[in-house]
Amino acid sequence: MNEVLFCVGRLLAIAWRLDRRRLLVGAGLLVAGSVATPLVAVAAGRVVDAALAGAGSTAAVWAVVAGLALTGELMLGHFAHLSYFALAELTEERFNRDLVRLVNGTDHLDRTDDPAFADRVDLLRQDVMQVRTTVQSGLQLGATAVQVLLTALVLSTVSPWLLLLAVVAVVPVLLGRRAETELEQVREAQAPTTRGIRHLRRLATSPASQKEIRLSGGADFLLARQRVLLERYDEAMTRADVRYAALRTAGQLVFGLGYVAAVVGVFALAGQGRASAGDVVVTVTLATQLSVQMATGIALLGSVHRAAVGLRRFLAFEAEVATSVAPSTGVTVPDRTGDGIRLVGVTFRYPDADADALSDVDLHLPAGTSVALVGENGAGKSTLLKLLTGLYRPTAGRVVVEGVDLADAEPAAWRARTAALFQDLARVELSLQHSVGLGHLPDVDSPDAVTTATDRAGVAALAAEVGHDGVLGTGYADGRDLSGGQWQGVGFARTLMRTDPLLLVLDEPASALDAMAEQRLVDAYREVAAEVAATVGGVTLFVTHRMSTVRLADLVVVLDHGRVVEQGTHDGLVAAGGRYADLWAMQSRAYAAAAD
Numbered sequence: 001m002n003e004v005l006f007c008v009g010r011l012l013a014i015a016w017r018l019d020r021r022r023l024l025v026g027a028g029l030l031v032a033g034s035v036a037t038p039l040v041a042v043a044a045g046r047v048v049d050a051a052l053a054g055a056g057s058t059a060a061v062w063a064v065v066a067g068l069a070l071t072g073e074l075m076l077g078h079f080a081h082l083s084y085f086a087l088a089e090l091t092e093e094r095f096n097r098d099l100v101r102l103v104n105g106t107d108h109l110d111r112t113d114d115p116a117f118a119d120r121v122d123l124l125r126q127d128v129m130q131v132r133t134t135v136q137s138g139l140q141l142g143a144t145a146v147q148v149l150l151t152a153l154v155l156s157t158v159s160p161w162l163l164l165l166a167v168v169a170v171v172p173v174l175l176g177r178r179a180e181t182e183l184e185q186v187r188e189a190q191a192p193t194t195r196g197i198r199h200l201r202r203l204a205t206s207p208a209s210q211k212e213i214r215l216s217g218g219a220d221f222l223l224a225r226q227r228v229l230l231e232r233y234d235e236a237m238t239r240a241d242v243r244y245a246a247l248r249t250a251g252q253l254v255f256g257l258g259y260v261a262a263v264v265g266v267f268a269l270a271g272q273g274r275a276s277a278g279d280v281v282v283t284v285t286l287a288t289q290l291s292v293q294m295a296t297g298i299a300l301l302g303s304v305h306r307a308a309v310g311l312r313r314f315l316a317f318e319a320e321v322a323t324s325v326a327p328s329t330g331v332t333v334p335d336r337t338g339d340g341i342r343l344v345g346v347t348f349r350y351p352d353a354d355a356d357a358l359s360d361v362d363l364h365l366p367a368g369t370s371v372a373l374v375g376e377n378g379a380g381k382s383t384l385l386k387l388l389t390g391l392y393r394p395t396a397g398r399v400v401v402e403g404v405d406l407a408d409a410e411p412a413a414w415r416a417r418t419a420a421l422f423q424d425l426a427r428v429e430l431s432l433q434h435s436v437g438l439g440h441l442p443d444v445d446s447p448d449a450v451t452t453a454t455d456r457a458g459v460a461a462l463a464a465e466v467g468h469d470g471v472l473g474t475g476y477a478d479g480r481d482l483s484g485g486q487w488q489g490v491g492f493a494r495t496l497m498r499t500d501p502l503l504l505v506l507d508e509p510a511s512a513l514d515a516m517a518e519q520r521l522v523d524a525y526r527e528v529a530a531e532v533a534a535t536v537g538g539v540t541l542f543v544t545h546r547m548s549t550v551r552l553a554d555l556v557v558v559l560d561h562g563r564v565v566e567q568g569t570h571d572g573l574v575a576a577g578g579r580y581a582d583l584w585a586m587q588s589r590a591y592a593a594a595a596d
């Protein structure tokens with residue numbers, strides 16, 4: 001019961017802050033409606049007594065009271081619904097906003113890579129979807145409690161023994177609560193399975209993967225895997241549902257027996273002349289109502305109890321995010337760099353991973369240089385970029401910008417001075433203006449800034465064709481679908497919205513571009529790198545497997561199994577005859593063979 005009180009109390013406190021007028025009107029009308037229900041039974045009993053006593057006018061008065069109570073019950077319920085429905089919507093909206101804020105509220109990404117974290121966010125989304133109904137259920141639960149109390153009170157006037165009926169009616173409530181808790185526990189334990197089912201469904205139907213799935217004929221394979229998961233889920237849930245139904249039925253059975261005993265008891269009292277015919281009517285009507293009220297109460301309690309578990313989850317998550325956000329240090333980053341960026345003994349391991357993705361990396365990226373990161377798949381290039389951009393914190397070691405350890409600096413201050421285009425870039429399906437403008441929020445609505453960025457990124461033609469208000473993608477509107485290369489171009493433009501980054505990173509920015517577009521990107525990149533170097537001493541860093549692009553960098557860093565194995569200029573590394581020289585020779589031979 002504590003949980004239910006906690007949940008209703010918390011939600012009503014939020015609703016009170018959001019719109020107290022609607023809350024008071026909704027709750028007031030509901031309670032007034034709940035008084036009407038027992039009043040109908042009392043009035044019906046009095047009608048019978050008055051009629052049997054031959055008091056026609058008294059019977060008529062009570063009949064009018066019954067009629068008014070019935071009408072009032074219907075009307076008040078309807079008007080109450082109008083008030084609390086809007087209030088519930090407001091409350092849900094508030095939780096939705098909070099969820100977005102919390103999921104994006106951590107300074108670092110460490111937890112978003114964690115599958116368990118994805119499970120939690122999935123559950124939280126479902127919890128938030130329940131908020132609306134919980135506000136309504138909470139208010140209705142309050143009204144039902146008032147109804148039960150009044151009903152019990154009236155029954156006790158017929159015979160105090162009838163109060164036992166209310167006690168018996170608690171049994172289904174307790175068993176119902178237990179049933180709900182057990183069901184929720186099973187549902188929570190099944191979260192990884194449902195996540196797997198959703199993932200397979202997405203994989204088989206999303207435009208991004210569907211072509212390959214279709215060509216490989218993989219749909220049946222995915223369906224078969226999905227079936228296995230579904231069977232596992234069904235099995236667990238069926239067992240849980242059967243137990244749930246058994247507990248609920250047992251509760252209802254106990255109440256059913258109590259009801260029969262109550263009615264038989266009052267008939268006996270009437271037979272002895274200790275109860276009137278009206279009392280029998282009141283008892284039969286109210287005992288039936290009590291059972292309906294209890295059933296409603298149990299259903300509402302179940303829904304509020306389920307929501308209470310969700311609300312606890314939400315609050316625990318909120319508290320975790322609050323503690324994971326380091327208190328403000330007030331340390332900013334310098335406006336420009338003279339020394340550049342240094343990694344000192346940096347080691348990084350992903351949460352729950354068995355091995356380090358980066359080990360003891362010492363690296364100096366001098367101010368104003370363009371740096372190429374080279375290495376085989378899985379060498380740690382993207383991880384290094386994530387550490388440099390401050391999205392991850394090193395497990396050990398430091399990333400230092402102009403003497404400032406990034407661990408001490410305000411995360412937001414460093415983020416404001418970095419611009420990045422990641423390998424798995426976001427396809428931001430908004431208008432072109434906003435899809436690009438998001439790269440620098442102060443200019444999100446500036447058409448000039450977006451035009452400059454799209455020009456520099458080499459997607460001016462696309463921008464002209466789509467128009468600034470044209471929607472990209474078809475996710476939420478009938479927009480223009482883009483090719484992979486075009487999305488990459490838009491992503492590059494978004495990256496270039498920030499004009500004074502101390503660090504500009506591009507992670508395989510040309511992987512989806514055609515030769516012409518790649519050349520445009522390389523030209524743009526060189527121009528931007530030179531500008532960033534000249535204005536703020538910024539470092540530009542890019543990852544590519546294309547050696548012809550790598551050779552343009554001032555500094556080449558070769559990573560292997562999370563370690564820096566070589567660094568220097570292109571010419572210097574080729575002359576050294578090491579790993580880089582091998583890679584260079586291999587690609588040069590491939591090009592020469594293709595040219596022959």
Ligand SMILES: Nc1ncnc2c1ncn2[C@@H]1O[C@H](COP(=O)(O)OP(=O)(O)OP(=O)(O)O)[C@@H](O)[C@H]1O
Nearest residue numbers: 113350353357375376377378379380381382383384
């Ligand atoms: N989110 C993650 N959780 C756990 N391990 C990860 C995660 N991301 C990457 N790794 C592991 O860290 C190592 C380095 O990965 P990283 O993505 O940095 O390599 P990369 O050099 O960028 O590779 P590629 O050229 O394929 O993009 C790999 O062993 C990879 O499996």
